[in-house]
Amino acid sequence: MRGKGISRRDWLRMASRVAAGVSLEVAGLSKLRAAQAGRSSNDVLGQAGPSPAERTAALLGGDPTRYRFTPQEDAFLEELERACFQFFWDEVNPSTGLVKDRSQAAGPDSRNVASIAATGFGLTALCIADHRGWQAANAIRQRVATTLRFVESRVPQAHGFFCHFLNIQNGERVFQSEVSSIDTAIFICGVLTCAAYFDDVEIRTLANRIYQRMDWNWLLHGDKTLAMGWTPERGFIRSRWDSYSELMMVYLLGLGSSPTAMSKQSWDAWTRPYFEFNGVRYIGSHAPLFVHQYSHAWFDFRGKRDKYADYFTNSMIATKVHKLWCLELSREFPDYTEDMWGITASDSARGYAVWGGPPAMGRIDGSIVPCAAGGSLAFLPEEAVRVLRNIREKYEQRVWRRYGFVDAFNPLTNWYSQDVIGIDVGITLLMAENARSGFVWEQFMKNDAARNGMARAGFHAVTPAESAAPPKLPVPNGYPIFVIH
Secondary structure, eight states, rough: OTTTOOOOHHHHHHHHHTTTTTOOOOOOOOOOHHHHHOOOOHHTTTSSSHHHHHHHHHOOSSSSSGGOOOOHHHHHHHHHHHHHHHHHSSSSSSOOOOSEEEEEETTTTTEEEEHHHHHHHHHHHHHHHHHHOOOOOOHHHHHHHHHHHHHHHTSEEEEEBBEEEEEEETTTOTTTTEEEHHHHHHHHHHHHHHHHHOOOHHHHHHHHHHHOOOHHOOOOOOOSSEEEETTTTTTTTTTTTBSSTTTHHHHHHHHOTTTSSSSSSHHHHOOOOOEEEETTEOOOOOOOOGGGTGGGGSSSOTTHHHOOOOHHHHHHHHHHHHHHHHHHHTTOOOBBTTTOOOOSOOOTTTBBBBOOOOTTTOOOOOOOOOHHHHHTTSSSOOOOOOOHOOOHHHHHHHEEEETTSSEEEEETEEEEEEEHHHHHHHHHHHHHHHHHHHHHHHHHHTSSHHHHHHHHOOOOOOOOHHOOOOOSOOTTTTEEEEEEE
């Protein structure tokens, strides 16, 4: 898998410790097209010229929720989604319903490690497939029921939370992996999507049992923020969900489970650091692009905000900034263009890599990660689908396999991954479907838990006055801001 039993979360923790050591002024890339725009370096640094709010407004331009794919784009996304779904149909043990963590991109192999997160994406994929008519309805429903029965009764759990990696045949823990809060949350999102979509008493009963037995006070472990995980050998992982990342789904599931499961103080307790890239501000993290995607795959943040932010708009801004950062990298890596960009945690020629930016993290080498654009389809639909179609057209013989795109590739070095990773396939499938139809959002938000979680966190509809306001308010007192230049 990733060598010596190190989980995806372990990689991210280690990378975050390194990234957290950068200074407030993060040295790096030159100012974004300053010469082309006719601005001085002082302008770019915000000492003159447009304000950060004005630059952000100009950067975004249109409303992505109003974009309509052309017939050619929609046909491409249909083919991509079906290929992604094939992974979740093939790479599963039909007796347990557990989905492989990864597989060869060309088709099934002998690896037997599942991940609870990939299984959650797989449950959601089954809803999409039933909605789209890609498999027989009875077969899909049976697969869902088999998965829920097995997980509810056979897969080891600690206070309702599951291990990151499992034996695909019997559900036992492998790699001494952690009981993972985020990977369990991804699984639960898939469980609840099935409960909302299928009119089936058994599926809904099993889904409710799995969700309601989660002990959120145990995961809080005497603090206001949630622990990232736990192992029987060492107890709770020291790292906590205490700063903006993919964490929103974990807190919202806890808040939504019951009025007493978690206090709103926990939602308010994690920090929301601000990043500024060439005068554009957004809430961010020293982490790859996927942190702006995962919670949005299920929770519908469109047109809503809490007292801190409109997180959907924030992810739009962060994605656009990531694209512009990639374009600046083209001075060193000429494969990055308007039609070819996107770096997030993925395979690389040197093994699994936690890389991306801005600010740059990992040994950037010109690699392209298709799920970076795939997971961005809901935020930048026109630009992201252009990237994906361009990758397919230019490199089809080397990047397109049975399950769609390989996990990553580098056209400068002629390296192409031979694998796909379940969560990377999953985020592409779900965000493609949300961008096309909003189906996953629609189904998942039928759950009382989803609606209650957002309400208890303080979300409300964006008012006309709020929508007319600059998309980036001044940084609140006490909040860190990392200026990237």
